[in-house]
Amino acid sequence: MDRLESMRIFARVLERRSFTAAAEDLSLPRSTVTDAVKQLEARLGVSLLQRTTRSVAPTFDGEAYYRNCLSILAEVEAAESTFLGAKPKGMLRVDVHGTLARHFVLPRLPEFLDTYPDIELFMSEGDRLVDLVREGIDCVLRVGVPQDSDMIARRIATLPETTLASPAYLETFGIPQTLDDLAHHRMIGFRSSAIGGVLPLLFETKGKVREITLSMTLTVSAAESYYAACLRGMGLIQIPLYHAEPKLTSGEIIEVLPTFKPPSTPVSVLYPRDRQLSPRVRVFVDWLVKIFV
Numbered sequence: 058m059d060r061l062e063s064m065r066i067f068a069r070v071l072e073r074r075s076f077t078a079a080a081e082d083l084s085l086p087r088s089t090v091t092d093a094v095k096q097l098e099a100r101l102g103v104s105l106l107q108r109t110t111r112s113v114a115p116t117f118d119g120e121a122y123y124r125n126c127l128s129i130l131a132e133v134e135a136a137e138s139t140f141l142g143a144k145p146k147g148m149l150r151v152d153v154h155g156t157l158a159r160h161f162v163l164p165r166l167p168e169f170l171d172t173y174p175d176i177e178l179f180m181s182e183g184d185r186l187v188d189l190v191r192e193g194i195d196c197v198l199r200v201g202v203p204q205d206s207d208m209i210a211r212r213i214a215t216l217p218e219t220t221l222a223s224p225a226y227l228e229t230f231g232i233p234q235t236l237d238d239l240a241h242h243r244m245i246g247f248r249s250s251a252i253g254g255v256l257p258l259l260f261e262t263k264g265k266v267r268e269i270t271l272s273m274t275l276t277v278s279a280a281e282s283y284y285a286a287c288l289r290g291m292g293l294i295q296i297p298l299y300h301a302e303p304k305l306t307s308g309e310i311i312e313v314l315p316t317f318k319p320p321s322t323p324v325s326v327l328y329p330r331d332r333q334l335s336p337r338v339r340v341f342v343d344w345l346v347k348i349f350v
Contacts, residue, residue, distance in 0.1 A: 058093055061133060064126040066093040067105060071123050074113050082148065134335055145337035146175030153198040155182045156280050156300055157324065162198070165348050169341070176337050195338045196328040198345065200297070208327040211342060214349035216297040218319035220258065221310050225290035233314055236260055239269055245292040246276030247283050258295055260317040295319045324349060 069079040070090060080087040098105050105119035115123060137143055153162060158180065170178065181194070203210040222230075230242050239258075246255040255276060257268040275291050277283050284301075287294040288310060304310040326342050328334060334342075 058096070061130065063093050063097045064130055066090050067097055068123055068126045068130065070094060070106065070113060071115050071119065076113065131335055134337075144173055144175060145335070145340050146173075147337055148177050148179065149337045149341060150179045150181075150194050151196050151198065151341065152181045152194050154200055154280075156297070157198055157200065158182055160299060161348055162345075169344050172344075173337070173340060176341075195335070196326050196342065198324070198326050200322050200324050202323060203325050203327055207330055209330050210325040210327045212323050212325045213342075213346045214324040215321045216299065216324060217321050218259075218295055219298045219301060219315075220260075220293060220295050220313050220317075220319060221287055221301055221305075222293050222313050223288055223290045223310055224308070226287075226292065227311060227313070229290070236262065236267060236269065236314070236317060239271060239293075242271055243292045244271040244273055245283060245286045245294050246273040247280075247294070248276055248278045250278070258293065259319045260314065261320055262317055266320055297322060 066079065066083065066085070066089075069082055070076055073079045073082065076090050076094075077087055080090045083090065094106065101118075101122070103118040103122075104116050105122055107114045107116055107119075134145075162180075166178075170176070200216070231238075233239050233242060244258055248254065249256050255270070255273070257270045260267045260269065271293065273292065275286055277286060280296070283294055284296060286292070288304070293313065301310060301312075305312060326345055328338060328342075
């Protein structure tokens with residue numbers, strides 16, 4: 058096995074903290090992965106990994122060697138991609154926010170895969186914080202203001218938000234005309250993994266943002282359940298306008314307090330700060346920018 062392949066294997070084992078997971082990612086027998094790392098350590102004359110029955114962790118030398126491997130592998134991939142006709146290839150692992158995936162990404166994904174047929178895309182879905190390196194994810198697509206300083210965040214869009222209620226809810230509680238009227242209303246709580254609590258309703262008024270938390274009879278942690286509960290008259294919600302447009306048009310849901318808009322929500326793609334961006338990640342990020350324009 059050549060040195061570059063050994064580097065790729067070692068890097069994946071360290072990132073996944075598992076020989077088995079790395080072998081699955083690379084479509085290799087576990088024995089091949091184990092032997093590659095042993096041969097690499099023998100050639101270098103140092104121990105790169107600390108192994109226990111439950112986990113794998115880098116030694117001090119292993120951490121330093123890993124960072125060099127990332128730089129070398131990225132430079133090789135970039136150099137190969139500069140040849141005429143060469144396109145990025147290999148496994149690309151991304152994690153996306155579910156509603157963004159279904160509304161923006163999936164409808165146009167065939168054009169990306171047609172352009173880069175040698176990229177094999179694995180797309181997981183969620184809105185939780187993920188450890189990109191530990192979980193083997195190359196980049197994530199998220200809504201909201203990024204909080205993780207260990208990641209590089211590239212903002213690719215800003216989505217208008219709206220406050221909504223169902224006709225049945227408004228028949229019961231009335232239509233609020235001012236923010237003070239909300240004292241007699243209730244909201245559906247959305248528990249965010251980013252803050253570890255329920256998000257307040259936000260309204261722009263007189264150049265400032267006002268946070269309001271109303272009484273709740275239901276709190277959820279999934280975007281689709283949040284929207285579905287609103288349609289069934291269980292309270293006020295705030296979501297991106299694009300997600301509500303079809304039912305706003307049909308009258309199944311109604312915008313409230315249109316003169317007090319929620320702040321627009323940024324959409325960002327995040328990737329590790331200490332990892333040089335590979336060509337396949339770069340083309341995917343550039344493509345995301347295009348589809349959100």
